[in-house]
Amino acid sequence: MNTDSELLAAIAPTSGPTREVHDPATGELVGTVPVEGAAAIDAAVATAKGAQPGWAALAHDQRSAYLLAAADAVHAAAEPLARLLSREQGKPLNGPNARFEVGACEVWLRAAATTVLEPEVLVDDGESHAELHYRPIGVVGAIGPWNWPMMISVWQIAPSLRMGNTVVIKPSEHTPLSVLALVHVINSALPDGVLIAVSGDREAGARLSGHPDIGKVMFTGSTATGKAIIRSSADTVKRLTLELGGNDAGIVLPDVDPTAIAEDLFWGAFINTGQTCAALKRLYVHEDVYDAVCAALTDYARNVPMGVGLDEQNVLGPLQNRQQYDIVASLVEDARAAGARILLGGDPDADAPGNFYPATLVADIADDNPLVQQEQFGPALPIIRYATIDEAVAMANGVDVGLGASVWSADKDAARAVAQRLQSGTVWINSHGGLNPMVPFGGAKQSGYGMEFGVEGLKAVGSPQVVSS
Known part of the structure; x- marks a missing residue:
C-alpha cells in the first residue's frame, strides 16, 4: 500500500x-x-x-x-x-x-x-x-x-x-x-x-x-x-x-533544576495532547521551586506547535472527539471559577474548526479540585504546591487509581525512596510514561x-x- x-x-x-x-x-x-x-x-x-x-x-x-x-x-x-x-x-x-x-x-x-x-x-x-x-x-x-x-x-x-x-x-x-x-x-x-x-x-x-x-x-x-x-x-x-483509567501523579523534589526538567515534564503530561492513560496528569511541586517550575514549564509549553496533524511542523493535535473536548473545557473552567490561576491556555477558539484545545497549565489549585481528582485525558495540567514529602505522597496516593507515577530529583536515591511509597504499577524517575516492550506494564488499584x-x-x-x- x-x-x-x-x-x-x-x-x-x-x-x-x-x-x-x-x-x-x-x-x-x-x-x-x-x-x-x-x-x-x-x-x-x-x-x-x-x-x-x-x-x-x-x-x-x-x-x-x-x-x-x-x-x-x-x-x-x-x-x-x-x-x-x-x-x-x-x-x-x-x-x-x-x-x-x-x-x-x-x-x-x-x-x-x-x-x-x-x-x-x-x-x-x-x-x-x-x-x-x-x-x-x-x-x-x-x-x-x-x-x-x-x-x-x-x-x-x-x-x-x-x-x-x-x-x-x-x-x-x-x-x-x-x-x-x-x-x-x-x-x-x-x-x-x-x-x-x-x-x-x-x-x-x-x-x-x-x-x-x-x-x-x-x-x-x-x-x-x-x-x-x-x-x-x-x-x-x-x-x-x-x-x-489512570490519573498519574508526578512529584518534584526541591533539589531539581526547573529549566533542565521542563521539557521532559511537558512531554510526560502532553504526549498525544494529553490523551494517554499513563500521562502525567497531576504535578506536585515543592514550595521552594514551585514558581520556578511553573515558569520553566510555561516558557517551554508556549512554543510547542499545535495544529492539523498532516502539517509536518505540528507536534500537538486536537482532542479526538468532541465529548473529550467538552470534559477538558469544563474541568478547566471549573478550576478557574474556583480561583486557580491559568498560566497558559484555557482560551480555546470556539469558532475554529476541529477539536483543538490549547495546551493549558493551571497553578495555585487545590488538591481536591475536580481537575486534579478526575482524569482529564487532555492537554490541561494542574500544578499543586506541597510543603513536605509526606504531604505529597499522601496526595499522590489519594485517588482510587494507580497506573503510573514519577518522581523528579537530582538525587536518584532520594527519588527511589519516594517511589517506593507510591501506589502505582510503574514509577519513573526523572521521566514519565516511557515504555519498553521487555518491561512489564500494568496498573494498581482500579x-x-x-x-x-x-x-x-x-x-x-x-x-x-x-x-x-
Missing part, C-alpha cells in the same frame, strides 16, 4: 450499514466503516475458533516467523498507516505521535516474536520432577481504545498470537479505520482466520466480552467499561487483562490488573499447566 487512500479502498465496506468517520482536526470525511453487531462477532469467533488448533499446532519459532513477517509488512506500509492514523485520530505525523505509533507497532511485533518463554523447572530433586508450561488459551477477544488505537491493538494481538491463540479484535468506535487498516496489513503475512477485526457498536463489544467461546478478554479503556467487562465475563470465568509486555506479557495470554512426573 503506497497511500492512505489505497488502504481505505482495501478496507472499504461492501455491504450492510455503515458510518462515516471524520477528521477531528478539520471535520473532513476520512472514510466509512461497517457497523456490525453480535452476529458479526459470533461469525468471527467461530472462524477464529476453527483456525486456532492449527495455529497452536505450529512450533513457537514458526509462529514467530509469521509475526516477524507481519512486522515487515507494517514497516513497508508505515507511511500510509501513519497518515491514516493522523487523519482519523488527529495526532500529528511527527513528535511522539503517528509515525512513532506505527513504528512502535513494528517494535512490539518483533519483541513478541523473539521473546523466549521456556518451561520453568519447579522441582528436580532426584525423586520427582515438575515443570511449569504455558499453553494457548484459545480465542482471545481484544477491545481497544481510541487514543493509541494501532499500538495498543498490537500490544493485545502480538503476544496472543505468539502463544498460539487466535484473536478477534473490536476497535474503538472513534478510531476503527486505523485498526482495520493495521489488521489488513498484518493479515497479509498471517494464515487465514487467526486474526479478525470486527468494526462494531456497543452491542458488538458486549457480545465479545461475554461470548462463551472467548477464553480471555484484553481491554484498554475506562475503569467504568472495565467493570462492565468484568461483570459480563463472570458467567464463563474468562481470563482478563485490564488496563484501565487501574486494572494483569501484566503486558515481555515474558510476563506472554504468560498473561497463556494457560499455566504444571507437568509432574
Whole structure:
C-alpha cells in the first residue's frame, strides 16, 4: 500500500450499514466503516475458533516467523498507516505521535516474536520432577481504545498470537479505520482466520466480552467499561487483562533544576495532547521551586506547535472527539471559577474548526479540585504546591487509581525512596510514561490488573499447566 487512500479502498465496506468517520482536526470525511453487531462477532469467533488448533499446532519459532513477517509488512506500509492514523485520530505525523505509533507497532511485533518463554523447572530433586508450561488459551477477544488505537491493538494481538491463540479484535468506535487498516496489513503475512477485526457498536463489544467461546478478554479503556467487562465475563470465568483509567501523579523534589526538567515534564503530561492513560496528569511541586517550575514549564509549553496533524511542523493535535473536548473545557473552567490561576491556555477558539484545545497549565489549585481528582485525558495540567514529602505522597496516593507515577530529583536515591511509597504499577524517575516492550506494564488499584509486555506479557495470554512426573 503506497497511500492512505489505497488502504481505505482495501478496507472499504461492501455491504450492510455503515458510518462515516471524520477528521477531528478539520471535520473532513476520512472514510466509512461497517457497523456490525453480535452476529458479526459470533461469525468471527467461530472462524477464529476453527483456525486456532492449527495455529497452536505450529512450533513457537514458526509462529514467530509469521509475526516477524507481519512486522515487515507494517514497516513497508508505515507511511500510509501513519497518515491514516493522523487523519482519523488527529495526532500529528511527527513528535511522539503517528509515525512513532506505527513504528512502535513494528517494535512490539518483533519483541513478541523473539521473546523466549521456556518451561520453568519447579522441582528436580532426584525423586520427582515438575515443570511449569504455558499453553494457548484459545480465542482471545481484544477491545481497544481510541487514543493509541494501532499500538495498543498490537500490544493485545502480538503476544496472543505468539502463544498460539487466535484473536478477534473490536476497535474503538472513534478510531476503527486505523485498526482495520493495521489488521489488513498484518493479515497479509498471517494464515487465514487467526486474526479478525470486527468494526462494531456497543452491542458488538458486549457480545465479545461475554461470548462463551472467548477464553480471555484484553481491554484498554475506562475503569467504568472495565467493570462492565468484568461483570459480563463472570458467567464463563474468562481470563482478563485490564488496563484501565489512570490519573498519574508526578512529584518534584526541591533539589531539581526547573529549566533542565521542563521539557521532559511537558512531554510526560502532553504526549498525544494529553490523551494517554499513563500521562502525567497531576504535578506536585515543592514550595521552594514551585514558581520556578511553573515558569520553566510555561516558557517551554508556549512554543510547542499545535495544529492539523498532516502539517509536518505540528507536534500537538486536537482532542479526538468532541465529548473529550467538552470534559477538558469544563474541568478547566471549573478550576478557574474556583480561583486557580491559568498560566497558559484555557482560551480555546470556539469558532475554529476541529477539536483543538490549547495546551493549558493551571497553578495555585487545590488538591481536591475536580481537575486534579478526575482524569482529564487532555492537554490541561494542574500544578499543586506541597510543603513536605509526606504531604505529597499522601496526595499522590489519594485517588482510587494507580497506573503510573514519577518522581523528579537530582538525587536518584532520594527519588527511589519516594517511589517506593507510591501506589502505582510503574514509577519513573526523572521521566514519565516511557515504555519498553521487555518491561512489564500494568496498573494498581482500579487501574486494572494483569501484566503486558515481555515474558510476563506472554504468560498473561497463556494457560499455566504444571507437568509432574
